[in-house]
Amino acid sequence: MTKIDRYILILFLRTVLVCFLSIGGIFVVFHAFTSLDDLVRQGQTDGGLIRVMVRYYGPYMLLLFDWTGTIIVLMSLLFTTGWLRRTGELTATLSAGISHGRILRPMLIASLLIILVQVVNREFILPGYRDSLAMKTDEIDNETPQPMLPCDDRVNGILIEGVSILPRSKKILKPSFRLEGDFQGFGDLIVAESAQWTEATAEHPCGYFVNKIVRPEKIDTLASTGTTDRTILYTHHDQEWLASKQCFIATTINAELLQADQSTSRLVSLPELAARVKNPAVHSSASVQVLLHERLVRPPLDYALILLGLPIVINRKNRNLFVMIGVAIGTVLFFFMIKSVSGGLGGAGYLLSPSMAAWVPLLVLGPVAYVRLRDIQTI
Template sequence: MTKIDRYILILFLRTTLVCFCSIAGIFVVFHAFTSLDDLVRQGQSDGGLLRVMARYYGPYMLLLFDWTGAIIVLMSLLFTIGWLRRTGELTATLAAGISHGRILRPILVAAFLIVVVQFVNREFFLPNHRDSLAMKTKELERETQHPMLPCDDRTSGILIEGAGILPRSKRIIKPSFRLEGDYKDFGDLLTGETAQWTAANADHPSGYLVDGITRPDLIDSLASTGTKDRTILYTSLDSQWVGPKQCFVATTINAELLQADQSTSRLVSLPELAARVKNPAVHSSASVQVLLHERIIRPPLDYALILLGLPMVINRKDRNLFVMIGVAIGTVLFFFAIKTLAGALGGAGYLLSPSMAAWVPLLVLGPVAYVRLRDIETL
């Protein structure tokens, strides 16, 4: 790497950092202004206001980087080249016989690495903070009950309902399991005070441990039952790890699928999303299948968006910087218009299959981005 490469790279990274910090600062200021009372109250009992704000807004910074990373890189590319042109450094470098492609090489490599960091953040960091991103500032002191979305386990014939759910604790309040299958003496309804989601272990598969059973009344006298190939309802009569007035309901429908706010499903990792689509107990809509394919092609599509801005950087008309920014905004809007339209058609099952709907933007814009990259390498 030459000195000019380091100079351009540092200028680009500094511009990217300033742009992101500006957007993040605006977000924190506006959001904290409407929630300052809750933050101050929590700060008085939890080590101070700054510590509480860092704990609450830290995950949001990761989410903001995932949302805006590619757009910020595109804008930083325009600002960097615009600055080099304004100071005459770009003209001097071109006069020395160095091509546009060689000048932009460190920026394009850095942009690629930023897209890779976005992918790592999306798959390994954001999924660990999805509960924090779902909570409001008033929930910093105590967890509050959220609305619950009924879900039908199609493999066992059980409809899971409840009065509400505690997302962080993964506990259902006033659960109601409607038994649509043949479960002998259990009747058609299993209710209790709470139901705690429990992962699979050596004693049992994944499911809910229902505590404070109110129906059926004689739950402790009933034997465990299920289908021919597996046990679904475990009782204390023949399962030592189940206590009195308890029943364990085996299911693969976890607590996240029961939340009425399904925005957190976009924050799960790619393997978790694929497992949900392949889960036979859950009905996966076409929109979820579109989301799965969108997550697969997101990195190359983000990089294609950056490459689409290259003609705005290498312009022979010496256009004003703000004119280029306006054109860049139009390019971004066109990019997301194609992506949104294809996703809507695939989610509705109209004209496009879910997989094709996710790949259409890359099939349309990818070749254009590649041609633009090849063009600057010859200038």
């Protein structure tokens, strides 16, 4: 790496940082202004206002980076090139016989690394904060019940319902499990005070500990039952690890699938999303399948968006910086229009399959982006 490479790289990364901090600062200021009372009240009991704001807005900064990182990189590419052109440094470098492609190489490599950082953030960091991103400012310390979405376990024949759910605790309040299968002695309904989701252990598969059962009244006298090859309903009658008026219901319908706010489903990692689609117990809509394929294709598609902006950066017309920004905004809007239309068609099951809907934008824009990358090598 030469001195001019380091100079351009530092200038570019500084521009990326300033743009991101500006957008993040605007978000924090406007949101904190409307929620300041809740934040101050939490700060009085939890180590100060700054600590509370870091806890609450930290995950949002990670989410904001995931949402805007690629657009910020594209705009920073424009600002950096515009600055080099305005100061005459770009002209002086070109006069030395160095091509535009060689000048832009440090920024293009840095852009690729930023996209890879986005992938790490999206797959390994954000999934751990999805509950924090769903809470309001008055729920930082105190978890409040959220509306619950009924879900049908199609494998075991159980419809899971409830009054509300505690997302972080993974606990259903006043649940009711409608038994659609033939579970001798249990009737068609199990009603209780609460149900706690738990992962699989040596004693039982994944499912819910159902506590303080109201119906059926004589639950302790009923033996565990299920299908011929596996047990679904475990009771205190023959399971010593269960207490009286308690049973265990085996199911792969976890607490996240029961949340009415399904926006958190977009924050799960790629393996979790794939497992959800492959789960035979739950119906996966076409939109969820589109989302799965979009996650796979997003890194190369994001980089294609940056490459699509190269003719805006490198042009012989010496456009004004604000004109370049306007053209860049139009390019971004065109990019997201193709992506949205394709995803909408795939999610609706019209003309495109879910997999094809996710890959169409890359198949259309990828070759164009590659041609533009090749063009700047000769300018």
